[in-house]
Each structure stands twice: as structure tokens, then as C-alpha cells.
Amino acid sequence: MTHILAIDQGTTSSRAILFDGDMRPVASAQREFTQHFPRTGWIEHDPEEIWQGVLATCREVMDKTGVNAAQIAGIGITNQRETTVLWDRETGRPLHSAIVWQDRRTAGICHALHAGGHESRVNEVTGLLLDPYFSATKIRWILDQIDGGMALARQGKIAFGTIDSWLIWKLTGGAVHATDATNAARTMLFDIHKGKWSEEMCALFGIPDKMLADVCDCAGDFGTTEAALFGAPIPIRGVAGDQQAATIGQACFAPGMMKATYGTGCFALLNTGERAVRSQNRLLTTIAYQIDGKRIFALEGAIFNAGTVVQWLRDGLGLITTAAQTQALAEAADRTQDLILVPAFTGLGAPYWAPECRGAIFGLTRNSGPAEFARAALESVGFQTRDLLEAMQADMGVATAGEVLRVDGGMTVSDWTMQFLADVIGAPVDRPEVAESTALGAAWLAGMRAGVYPDMDGFARGWRLDRRFEPEMQTAHREERYAAWKTAVAAVLSTQTGESGLTR
Numbered sequence: 001m002t003h004i005l006a007i008d009q010g011t012t013s014s015r016a017i018l019f020d021g022d023m024r025p026v027a028s029a030q031r032e033f034t035q036h037f038p039r040t041g042w043i044e045h046d047p048e049e050i051w052q053g054v055l056a057t058c059r060e061v062m063d064k065t066g067v068n069a070a071q072i073a074g075i076g077i078t079n080q081r082e083t084t085v086l087w088d089r090e091t092g093r094p095l096h097s098a099i100v101w102q103d104r105r106t107a108g109i110c111h112a113l114h115a116g117g118h119e120s121r122v123n124e125v126t127g128l129l130l131d132p133y134f135s136a137t138k139i140r141w142i143l144d145q146i147d148g149g150m151a152l153a154r155q156g157k158i159a160f161g162t163i164d165s166w167l168i169w170k171l172t173g174g175a176v177h178a179t180d181a182t183n184a185a186r187t188m189l190f191d192i193h194k195g196k197w198s199e200e201m202c203a204l205f206g207i208p209d210k211m212l213a214d215v216c217d218c219a220g221d222f223g224t225t226e227a228a229l230f231g232a233p234i235p236i237r238g239v240a241g242d243q244q245a246a247t248i249g250q251a252c253f254a255p256g257m258m259k260a261t262y263g264t265g266c267f268a269l270l271n272t273g274e275r276a277v278r279s280q281n282r283l284l285t286t287i288a289y290q291i292d293g294k295r296i297f298a299l300e301g302a303i304f305n306a307g308t309v310v311q312w313l314r315d316g317l318g319l320i321t322t323a324a325q326t327q328a329l330a331e332a333a334d335r336t337q338d339l340i341l342v343p344a345f346t347g348l349g350a351p352y353w354a355p356e357c358r359g360a361i362f363g364l365t366r367n368s369g370p371a372e373f374a375r376a377a378l379e380s381v382g383f384q385t386r387d388l389l390e391a392m393q394a395d396m397g398v399a400t401a402g403e404v405l406r407v408d409g410g411m412t413v414s415d416w417t418m419q420f421l422a423d424v425i426g427a428p429v430d431r432p433e434v435a436e437s438t439a440l441g442a443a444w445l446a447g448m449r450a451g452v453y454p455d456m457d458g459f460a461r462g463w464r465l466d467r468r469f470e471p472e473m474q475t476a477h478r479e480e481r482y483a484a485w486k487t488a489v490a491a492v493l494s495t496q497t498g499e500s501g502l503t504r
């Protein structure tokens with residue numbers, strides 16, 4: 001009983017990674033699933049497709065390695081956050097497609113609440129801002145689509161869950177409806193200070209509390225899998241939202257430590273210890289992890305489009321066929337052209353929170369080609385990160401934010417992007433040996449709980465550097481480029497249409 005199975009259910013794919021008793025990944029399996037775009041700004045997933053994909057990847061890693069259920073001491077789940085599933089408690093069937101975190105359809109509800117003067121109180125209780133990103137307005141939107149939805153929800157017949165809860169429900173055969181504190185903290189219904197669902201927020205968004213899951217520590221008892229699924233029951237012992245799991249996997253356990261994960265989006269979390277810092281610069285206050293009942297907080301900056309810029313070069317523009325080609329293109333780009341891409345494909349996240357503005361590219365000349373586009377796309381990720389760090393520094397003071405940035409996620413394999421990142425933030429960027437920080441974080445939670453992995457200090461000592469990127473750009477040049485970015489963002493923000501909405 002020394003192995004741990006990590007399930008990493010992301011925005012575009014689901015992965016299962018089997019870790020051995022020394023926390024080494026020994027096998028993995030991955031399945032992409034369908035992204036549904038029923039209208040501009042709407043993004044949905046099929047909860048059943050997600051579940052089937054997760055199940056298939058778990059079975060695949062067990063088949064590949066010959067490790068059976070009895071040899072697995074625990075499952076750790078980490079997941080795309082905020083994405084909202086409602087299901088019928090009796091049949092276990094989803095009542096609607098999952099509304100994905102990037103979905104903007106509830107911008108109108110957010111505007112109305114904003115206009116009603118509710119943002120300050122929402123922020124005080126939940127640490128979040130009134131944006132369609134979070135679950136509450138998505139839950140409300142689905143409830144309003146279901147015939148008699150509100151009454152059924154009040155009777156306790158409808159369950160809401162973020163993806164972790166949905167998977168726990170499916171894995172346990174409907175026996176457990178639970179979530180962890182980090183996922184709960186992203187719903188906009190959770191009082192992060194009291195560590196419990198907020199009656200006030202439920203009333204504000206019109207959401208019956210009977211829909212909500214039990215909230216547990218990240219390392220805890222989330223039930224056991226149905227024996228029939230894997231041949232024997234396996235306990236689920238760890239759960240955390242993917243950005244929090246990456247923070248844990250990167251061992252950012254001390255206040256002042258920070259990580260940024262570059263996948264579909266980019267999410268930077270700065271550990272602020274037991275203190276929940278209320279941002280004055282439109283960052284989020286969130287729970288980094290909750291272990292043994294103790295909540296540790298983080299300031300979070302969320303960027304909606306990071307890796308998507310590379311997907312856009314490939315799928316939208318057809319300039320590349322593989323993500324890795326961006327490196328050679330960026331290296332070959334004409335340095336005298338300063339193209340700036342603002343990838344507000346789904347609006348801008350932190351620190352702007354402008355759901356309805358759209359992207360733009362500035363500085364085009366007759367000589368601007370694929371290389372310059374690729375460079376601008378990769379650079380946009382660095383510029384956006386700098387925006388987040390500036391906001392963190394303003395909230396925390398220069399000494400505690402941005403000293404070293406630990407990075408992970410699919411995009412960090414790009415040396416060029418990581419070097420530019422170090423250049424533009426003017427601080428070292430550390431890439432760890434284990435690229436799968438998110439899965440590692442989930443595995444550690446489960447393994448530590450099961451008693452097969454070390455405690456927090458032992459785990460932190462095991463963190464290993466792959467490569468450090470030191471800033472090389474001249475300060476004057478860095479500031480000039482960053483100023484050009486800020487000008488470009490200001491132009492894009494001026495296209496935000498507010499209440500009338502580009503997305504509707």
C-alpha cells in the first residue's frame with residue numbers, strides 16, 4: 001500500500017498520475033475532452049464525458065503498471081476550479097452541461113449586483129470580486145433554466161458541486177457529497193474567514209444551502225471508491241483546486257513564497273500565512289490550503305489567457321503546428337519591431353476584471369509575420385504576470401512579493417518564455433524538476449494523510465530545482481517595454497462596453 005493515485009482534472013484534459021512510495025511519478029495517462037462553445041463567451045463541458053475520461057485514465061495507469069487497487073494507499077484529486085455542475089441527487093444525472101470557469105454568460109447578473117453596491121461585502125466575506133468567473137452566478141443561471149429548479153433545490157433534490165465534488169460523488173457511487181476548503185473558496189458562497197458556507201451569500205445569489213457539499217480539510221476523509229470501479233475500494237484522502245495543489249506541490253508553505261502556473265490560463269498565488277490580506281489592487285483573497293483545520297491564505301492573480309495564446313497561433317491563425325515551434329519563431333523575430341498582443345480573448349482577468357473587452361495587437365508593420373506574432377504571444381504571458389506582481393507588491397510591500405517566482409504548467413517547458421518572464425518581472429524564475437506540481441500537490445496531500453509520505457517540512461526539503469532563469473534585460477529597456485504594454489492594455493480596456501455587453 002505505498003502508491004498514490006493523483007487525478008488532475010484540468011480545463012482541456014484529464015490526467016491520472018501514479019506516484020510510488022518515494023513520490024516519484026511512475027506512469028500517467030491523459031484524455032482530452034470536448035470543449036463546447038454554444039455561443040460567444042459561453043464554454044461548457046459534459047460532466048459525464050469528464051467522469052468517463054477520469055475513470056479511463058485511472059484504469060489505464062493501473063493497467064500499464066500492474067499496480068492494483070489494494071496497492072494504492074489513497075487517491076488525491078485536483079481540478080479546474082469554479083466550473084459548475086448541478087445534478088439530481090436521486091438519479092445522479094447532471095441537470096445541465098457544466099458551465100466552465102471561463103464562461104462569461106453571467107456578466108449581466110454580476111453587473112446588476114455590482115450596481116446594487118454588493119461588491120464590497122462579497123469581497124469582504126468571500127475574498128472574491130463580482131465576476132462571472134466564480135460559481136455562484138453560474139449555479140443561479142442553471143437553476144433558472146430548470147423547470148421548478150428553485151423548489152427542487154430547496155427540497156434538497158439538486159446537488160451542486162465543483163468538479164472535485166462531482167468526481168467524489170461518482171467515485172463513491174453517490175455516497176459522498178463533499179468538497180475541500182480551497183474549492184469551496186472559489187464558489188463565492190463560502191466565508192473564507194469563518195471557514196463555512198455563508199448564509200448571507202447564499203441569500204444574495206438566491207442559492208438554497210441544501211445544494212451545497214460538506215467542506216473538509218484538503219487532507220481528509222472523502223470516502224472510498226466503489227469496489228466495482230477498480231476491483232477494490234480505494235480511499236480518497238486529498239482534494240485541492242488545481243492552483244492550490246500547485247502551490248502545495250511547489251512547497252510554497254512559508255509566507256512570501258509564490259508560484260505561477262502556466263496552463264490554459266496563468267494563476268499566481270502568494271502565500272500570506274494565517275492572515276487573509278484584503279487586496280486594494282483587485283487581486284483575490286483565497287484559501288491556499290487547509291490542513292488539520294488550519295487555514296492558510298493566499299493572494300491570487302488570475303489571468304484567463306496564457307497557454308491559449310499558443311493554441312490561438314496554432315488553431316486560430318495556423319502559424320504553427322506544434323506549441324514547441326513558438327520557441328524558434330520567437331528567437332527569429334525581428335527585434336526592431338515591438339508588436340504587443342493583448343490576449344483578452346475572453347476579457348481580462350486580474351487586476352483589470354474587464355469581462356467584455358476583447359483582444360488586440362499593436363505595432364503591426366508590413367514586415368510583421370509569424371515570428372513577430374509568436375514572440376508577441378509569448379511575451380504577453382510575461383507582461384500579464386508582471387501586472388499581477390505589481391498588484392501584489394502594492395498590496396504587500398516590495399520586500400515580500402516577487403523575490404523568486406516558482407513556475408510550473410505546460411508552458412514552462414518553453415525556455416524562451418521563461419527567460420522573457422524573468423526579464424520582464426526583473427526577478428529570478430525557478431522551474432522545478434517535477435513539472436507536474438499540481439498532481440504532486442494532490443498526491444502529497446493524499447499520501448501524507450495515508451502516512452506514506454513525509455510531513456510538510458520533509459516534503460518542502462524534497463523540492464528540487466531544474467533551472468533558474470535570471471533577469472538579463474537592461475532595466476531601462478524592461479521599463480520601456482512594460483510601459484508599451486500598459487498603453488496597449490489601456491487601449492483595449494477602452495473597448496469594454498459595460499452593461500450593453502459584447503458577450504451578449
Ligand SMILES: Nc1ncnc2c1ncn2[C@@H]1O[C@H](COP(=O)(O)OP(=O)(O)O)[C@@H](O)[C@H]1O
Nearest residue numbers: 010012263264307308310323324409410411414
Ligand atoms: N513548448 C511549448 N511552448 C509554449 N507553450 C506550450 C508548449 N507546450 C505546451 N504549451 C502550452 O501549455 C498549455 C497546456 O498546459 P497544461 O498545464 O497542460 O494546461 P491545462 O492544465 O490548463 O489544460 C497549452 O495551452 C499549450 O499551448
Ligand SMILES: O=P(O)(O)OC[C@H](O)CO
Nearest residue numbers: 010011080081263264265
Ligand atoms: O485547468 P487549468 O490548469 O487551466 O486551471 C483552471 C483554474 O483552476 C481556473 O480557476
